[in-house]
Amino acid sequence: MPISDCEVRDPRIRRTRLLLQGALRTLMQTKSFDEISVQDITDAATVNRATFYDHYTDKYALLEAYIAGGFHKLLNEREICYDGTCPSAASAIILAACDYLTLTHSGTECSRQSAFEPLVDEAITSAIRRVLMQGLKQGLKPATDAASEPAARPSPEIIAAAASSAIYGAVKEWFYTPNHPRAEAILPDILQLVLPILQTNARALSPVL
Amino acid sequence: MPISDCEVRDPRIRRTRLLLQGALRTLMQTKSFDEISVQDITDAATVNRATFYDHYTDKYALLEAYIAGGFHKLLNEREICYDGTCPSAASAIILAACDYLTLTHSGTECSRQSAFEPLVDEAITSAIRRVLMQGLKQGLKPATDAASEPAARPSPEIIAAAASSAIYGAVKEWFYTPNHPRAEAILPDILQLVLPILQTNARALSPVL
DNA sequence: TCCGAAAAACGACGAATGTCGTCTACTGAA
DNA sequence: TTCAGTAGACGACATTCGTCGTTTTTCGGA
Numbered sequence: 001m002p003i004s005d006c007e008v009r010d011p012r013i014r015r016t017r018l019l020l021q022g023a024l025r026t027l028m029q030t031k032s033f034d035e036i037s038v039q040d041i042t043d044a045a046t047v048n049r050a051t052f053y054d055h056y057t058d059k060y061a062l063l064e065a066y067i068a069g070g071f072h073k074l075l076n077e078r079e080i081c082y083d084g085t086c087p088s089a090a091s092a093i094i095l096a097a098c099d100y101l102t103l104t105h106s107g108t109e110c111s112r113q114s115a116f117e118p119l120v121d122e123a124i125t126s127a128i129r130r131v132l133m134q135g136l137k138q139g140l141k142p143a144t145d146a147a148s149e150p151a152a153r154p155s156p157e158i159i160a161a162a163a164s165s166a167i168y169g170a171v172k173e174w175f176y177t178p179n180h181p182r183a184e185a186i187l188p189d190i191l192q193l194v195l196p197i198l199q200t201n202a203r204a205l206s207p208v209l
Numbered sequence: 210m211p212i213s214d215c216e217v218r219d220p221r222i223r224r225t226r227l228l229l230q231g232a233l234r235t236l237m238q239t240k241s242f243d244e245i246s247v248q249d250i251t252d253a254a255t256v257n258r259a260t261f262y263d264h265y266t267d268k269y270a271l272l273e274a275y276i277a278g279g280f281h282k283l284l285n286e287r288e289i290c291y292d293g294t295c296p297s298a299a300s301a302i303i304l305a306a307c308d309y310l311t312l313t314h315s316g317t318e319c320s321r322q323s324a325f326e327p328l329v330d331e332a333i334t335s336a337i338r339r340v341l342m343q344g345l346k347q348g349l350k351p352a353t354d355a356a357s358e359p360a361a362r363p364s365p366e367i368i369a370a371a372a373s374s375a376i377y378g379a380v381k382e383w384f385y386t387p388n389h390p391r392a393e394a395i396l397p398d399i400l401q402l403v404l405p406i407l408q409t410n411a412r413a414l415s416p417v418l
Numbered sequence: 419t420c421c422g423a424a425a426a427a428c429g430a431c432g433a434a435t436g437t438c439g440t441c442t443a444c445t446g447a448a
Numbered sequence: 449t450t451c452a453g454t455a456g457a458c459g460a461c462a463t464t465c466g467t468c469g470t471t472t473t474t475c476g477g478a
Contacts, residue, residue, distance in 0.1 A: 012456075038436090049458095053437075115269040118324070158382045158399070161379055170374070193371045219425075221425055
């Protein structure tokens with residue numbers, strides 16, 4: 001039932017979805033996610049309950065859209081754009097993930113339960129994946145000058161998948177460690193773990209180094 | 210409500226949980242996961258519906274236990290035990306993940322939907338994580354001979370988290386690629402991406418190399 | 419062998435879910 | 449300005465959910 005996504009022209013659709021996501025945001029400051037019913041959400045959003053199902057299959061789908069949207073917004077605000085090589089871009093992405101987890105999970109001590117967490121993980125990971133893919137593909141082109149070898153190295157897709165998963169897995173591990181240090185403190189460790197993956201692309205491009 | 214896990218003495222508990230997991234397995238050969246109700250499961254398991262909730266908070270929790278259990282079983286059958294260094298152990302884990310995805314997702318074309326997939330991901334990833342942790346901790350001990358430095362390298366926990374996420378992320382990417390090659394064909398690529406993470410530990414141990 | 423503890427069966431409950439069909443109101447292009 | 453297309457409102461429906469209290473059965477140690 002939920003029509004496409006991302007690019008919605010009709011202002012009515014955009015309005016309703018923002019209302020629903022805003023209502024979810026508001027409610028999650030009080031209750032934990034699975035204490036919230038679809039009814040609660042539509043009431044807070046002043047939207048009919050049946051209308052909810054015109055946009056999302058269930059409240060988990062709404063959560064995913066909300067998280068993905070929020071994280072993308074954060075990345076845009078910080079003007080983060082992975083260019084395929086620069087470690088500082090990777091740092092920015094890692095820090096963004098740290099901050100986003102901190103921001104969203106600050107109010108409620110709800111997490112680590114039910115189907116909630118895996119959904120959040122999925123949403124953030126694929127958001128990171130998208131950013132990385134962008135950079136990897138553009139950093140890739142210079143190499144495909146001629147028809148040399150078809151696929152002598154891992155595809156950008158699999159690199160992005162592995163890297164985004166690794167980044168978020170590490171960040172999550174940091175976040176759920178009791179009394180974890182500040183994000184900046186763990187950054188070098190995560191960077192050390194993740195950079196080799198991202199540089200797989202570059203290394204394959206310039207074996208000179 | 211769900212009492213501990215893993216190590217259950219009481220045969221009544223073990224029996225009931227196996228019945229429930231078996232019923233889920235059977236039903237998933239026919240319907241997709243979210244077409245299955247708790248009622249369906251308990252009917253097939255010849256268990257009272259209320260009893261279900263004595264063991265699992267909802268059907269998602271049952272799924273997670275089922276997946277985690279099945280994957281662990283596969284690892285045990287293959288006698289996989291990561292020793293902290295050997296790349297062949299990593300290969301075995303990667304292949305196991307490939308095979309498990311293939312086995313479980315063969316019947317139904319259901320996947321990539323609802324809250325189902327993220328749950329599966331979570332279960333498999335944390336199973337891999339556990340195996341890796343085992344090896345990393347034992348491969349770690351030789352170094353902690355004296356009180357040298359507190360934590361000059363990434364902790365085993367964060368290494369395991371990053372590595373397990375990266376492994377499964379890559380495997381998943383492979384699996385969902387249309388007309389993907391055999392698992393053995395993609396193994397070198399994934400290995401190339403993941404080994405640097407795992408060897409972070411070893412490198413820190415013997416900077417001589 | 420017996421007996422207390424605990425698991426499972428059972429029936430019933432109010433609440434939440436997901437889906438209909440119909441009607442109203444808004445959008446955007448002719 | 450008009451008007452066809454479509455999103456949203458609304459009420460109602462059968463199902464499923466999660467929980468409760470009670471009764472029956474099973475387990476495992478004394």
